[in-house]
């Protein structure tokens with residue numbers, strides 16, 4: 001039986017206009033609509049916010065009281081929302097630009113595989129000395145004491161310690177607290193054989209320190225030992241090999257006494273404890289020997305991580321050390337503790353140092369093998385190792401998800417800036433997919449944007465598999481495949497801003513094509529019928545970048561050219577990376593004499609709280625208009641009085657001109673409420689008394705682009721940029737809207753409008769996947785703006801696979817490689833009509 005659907009009655013959030021909706025759970029629900037129609041208001045600002053809120057209601061009273069100050073969605077009824085997690089497009093998640101944010105990241109950290117792998121290596125890995133390949137283990141004195149306590153009653157035990165070097169003995173006597181230095185990896189000098197005189201002096205010193213007996217060899221090397229008191233009558237040819245710290249009999253002493261003996265031996269013997277017993281200690285390597293004519297077993301425990309044969313100390317494995325970048329090698333060739341750890345920590349045949357370099361595919365193979373070995377060695381038998389088992393599963397499951405999403409050819413160390421856009425977006429899904437949540441509502445923002453049909457189908461399969469665990473899926477998505485596979489489709493619209501915010505269709509998929517009422521249909525722009533011919537050609541020269549080797553091509557001038565090709569064909573590399581201007585001076589970069597304007601997919605620069613009018617660099621004009629009004633002059637106020645960035649101005653002092661008060665709640669980072677002092681108007685009352693053309697400044701900032709065009713009639717600079725903005729389809733945005741409230745598609749179109757506003761002639765505009773995440777209707781509008789550029793003499797080159805982009809192109813260049821391992825080449829270059837016929 002299906003659970004009760006999410007029930008929404010009379011919802012007013014942002015531009016939503018009294019939405020009534022029932023959304024089925026445990027199904028794939030797709031929300032679509034032109035940008036600005038209210039998709040995010042529904043998905044993120046209502047469902048996600050409310051899902052988070054019900055989760056937070058399980059928190060402490062203090063936290064809840066803080067949260068109660070924040071606005072609840074304006075709605076009559078909002079019911080049956082399960083716990084919710086969301087993945088937004090990166091452009092919308094914060095104030096860091098993608099480049100800044102990702103520089104510190106690699107594929108391993110985005111997928112969270114690296115974090116789990118670190119824990120796995122620490123728990124289940126071993127230290128292997130890189131010089132001699134011996135396994136380095138350490139035991140604490142407590143572990144040794146516990147094992148001694150398990151020996152059969154009456155077993156005789158000798159606890160011995162290494163013969164200290166004189167200087168070492170002295171220093172440990174000077175400072176009883178000085179433990180062995182864990183991080184010292186410098187080679188220590190090999191112990192010198194004591195001269196007879198020094199030997200005698202050492203024994204004398206040990207005697208003074210309270211040690212009574214030693215273990216001696218009469219003829220080295222052999223496994224025959226004798227015990228002897230440290231006395232003056234010690235035969236000359238006896239050589240001291242170990243100092244007896246204590247003599248014990250199993251069952252006669254408390255474990256505390258045993259521990260004390262082990263600790264003493266560890267402290268004086270530089271971390272080495274020798275245990276001699278008459279029966280072997282289980283699960284410890286031992287050497288058979290004779291002592292005083294009787295059979296004994298010798299065991300060695302090292303409380304430090306040390307390779308005795310190589311005289312090399314290793315650091316105790318710690319999480320932070322695996323994060324460290326290896327520092328450059330010093331001239332003396334000493335390595336840092338972190339580097340040594342990274343070189344020697346291994347899991348089966350995988351060393352930590354190399355784990356990040358291999359493809360996930362190879363890594364998976366090696367880890368599966370290591371897991372078998374771990375299993376065979378009894379690693380899972382103890383109940384305390386349940387955690388280890390889940391560590392293995394966490395890592396292997398995530399790799400499996402990567403394989404299903406076609407990412408297993410990548411190594412964990414691949415930096416995010418070297419991932420393609422679609423690889424990056426798929427990688428971000430991995431932590432969500434592998435979280436193992438049940439009965440949860442997943443809200444995803446355009447997970448299929450920019451994917452070709454084949455890849456989109458694979459990603460959608462993976463996402464849909466979440467439904468099996470009783471989860472629910474709600475995707476904001478325009479990809480046709482998503483709508484086709486959806487169980488339920490919500491189409492919002494019909495327009496943007498105040499012309500949107502309504503449910504155009506909500507029901508089972510597929511949505512009827514003529515679902516919109518006649519009068520609401522927005523006139524679709526259609527591509528031009530005639531095609532332009534190239535007015536000339538540009539040869540950028542051979543390209544050797546990423547998967548392009550000796551790549552040669554020519555690009556046509558004076559028209560709109562779309563460079564297309566399947567994912568990984570190198571279209572963005574050839575068009576964006578290879579042509580990226582190297583320096584940004586004061587002059588506009590140029591290509592073969594043509595001013596070059598590149599609109600890549602990086603986000604708009606600016607503070608999240610910056611207003612649209614500020615992004616357009618037009619706020620100064622607006623402030624000047626208010627400063628020049630007769631009323632302002634009367635009161636001796638200038639344009640500066642209307643600034644929101646200076647304290648001595650007319651801005652509201654409580655919210656410092658933002659109109660919002662926010663709280664620092666890490667788990668609810670977008671929490672903010674309208675400023676109670678200015679009620680979101682940003683200004684003090686006296687500033688609001690100044691009116692220009694009937695409106696005060698808060699009302700002017702609340703105008704849409706379309707309304708502002710009329711309001712600012714006669715002001716050339718304002719008019720021209722606002723006109724450009726409305727040409728890219730953004731006439732519904734409000735001047736005071738903040739950067740953080742804009743969708744990814746809206747931001748890119750603002751960037752484009754800024755580029756279109758440049759006074760250049762014969763320019764070349766290059767744009768990377770401009771249609772990504774756009775509704776078809778928005779894509780048409782954008783292509784229309786590009787064609788307008790061409791009609792006034794510019795050239796437009798786009799890297800894109802969207803059918804709408806291809807339908808508006810004059811010329812198409814298709815890239816692909818003949819075989820998976822060879823470089824891409826130009827498969828087709830010709831008029832768009834020829835290309836469409838060949839498809």
Ligand SMILES: [Zn+2]
Pocket residue numbers: 129130131132133134307309310312
């Ligand atoms: Zn070694």
Ligand SMILES: [Zn+2]
Pocket residue numbers: 652653654655656657658659660675676677678679680681682683
């Ligand atoms: Zn305020």
